[in-house]
Amino acid sequence: GDPGELLAELTDRVLDGEARHAPVAFTVLRDVEMDSPGLEKLADQGFLRLRGVEPTMVVPIDPDWDGVDDYLAAMSSKYRTRARRVQKSGAALVRRDLTFSELLEERGVLEPLLDNVVDRAAFKLSRCSLGDVVELKRALGEGLVVRTWSLGPDTVGFGAALVHGERFEALLVGMDYEKGAECCLYQNMLYDFVAQ
Numbered sequence: 001g002d003p004g005e006l007l008a009e010l011t012d013r014v015l016d017g018e019a020r021h022a023p024v025a026f027t028v029l030r031d032v033e034m035d036s037p038g039l040e041k042l043a044d045q046g047f048l049r050l051r052g053v054e055p056t057m058v059v060p061i062d063p064d065w066d067g068v069d070d071y072l073a074a075m076s077s078k079y080r081t082r083a084r085r086v087q088k089s090g091a092a093l094v095r096r097d098l099t100f101s102e103l104l105e106e107r108g109v110l111e112p113l114l115d116n117v118v119d120r121a122a123f124k125l126s127r128c129s130l131g132d133v134v135e136l137k138r139a140l141g142e143g144l145v146v147r148t149w150s151l152g153p154d155t156v157g158f159g160a161a162l163v164h165g166e167r168f169e170a171l172l173v174g175m176d177y178e179k180g181a182e183c184c185l186y187q188n189m190l191y192d193f194v195a196q
Helices: 003-019 036-044 068-073 075-089 100-120 129-144 177-181 185-195
Strands: 094-097 144-151 154-164 167-177
Touching: 003 036, 003 100, 003 144, 036 100, 036 129, 068 185, 075 177, 100 129, 100 144, 100 167, 129 144, 129 154, 154 177, 167 177, 167 185
Parallel strands: none
Antiparallel strands: 094 144, 144 154, 154 167
16 A cells, blocks of 8 residues: 555554553654655644654664774765864763663763753654653663763763664754853764764
């Protein structure tokens, strides 16, 4: 059958099942890639395309790469030079992956960092909280990597990423924009996600 029709039918079945437990306010189909006829079928089912949503950034990893240096080598010299400059400016950043108990201990430090990012988001269907990250970590264990970035005694950023099968999906970040600016924190976070 048509991909849009099949996706709409599948979504209806899931909604029917979920509605038995609690009312469903809305449904979001994320990262749907299909041709125009498929999207038209979804529109016929009442789905609307959301505007203002940040695009999904996908980095295909070449199986021959043996680390982030191979990723950088695949860039044009212009972008490789920029990446090296970003990495150099972030040399003082200390990275640490948190266990579940460490995440609980750091909750008070990380929550304001997440709030900084969520408050700036141009589009949000709901407000993500650190409680959501904690519950994901509790449920997924090593399937959710929570990493912090620190400058001296200050935690200036954190990121959470899902690990499932061969995929590594950066889920969210929290950061201190002011303290992170001098060390190109956000860009270093993105390169670290690729390295992970």
